[in-house]
Amino acid sequence: MLMGKVVGTVVSTRKEQELEGLKLLVLRGMDLEGKANGPVVVAVDAVGAGVGEVVLYCSGSSARQTQVTKDRPVDATVMAIVDQLEVGGTLKYVKE
Numbered sequence: 001m002l003m004g005k006v007v008g009t010v011v012s013t014r015k016e017q018e019l020e021g022l023k024l025l026v027l028r029g030m031d032l033e034g035k036a037n038g039p040v041v042v043a044v045d046a047v048g049a050g051v052g053e054v055v056l057y058c059s060g061s062s063a064r065q066t067q068v069t070k071d072r073p074v075d076a077t078v079m080a081i082v083d084q085l086e087v088g089g090t091l092k093y094v095k096e
């Protein structure tokens with residue numbers, strides 16, 4: 001899994017039928033200090049995340065392993081919303 005921050009949403013009125021009803025989020029990869037360090041990714045939201053939240057996501061074939069994305073043409077899926085991040089005994093992030 002990878003960690004990122006939800007920085008936006010994607011609205012698409014015309015799309016492949018298998019993507020109908022899926023919420024699309026724009027994510028930016030981040031490091032353990034909360035700084036942007038990764039690519040921008042569009043991911044299907046399987047857990048109800050929103051803009052500004054830190055999330056865990058997966059890409060590749062693992063992205064199709066949730067109930068929401070099973071057998072759908074997706075390459076990235078948000079699988080968890082981070083409540084707290086602790087590294088080496090130091091609290092790096094706490095959800096407000």
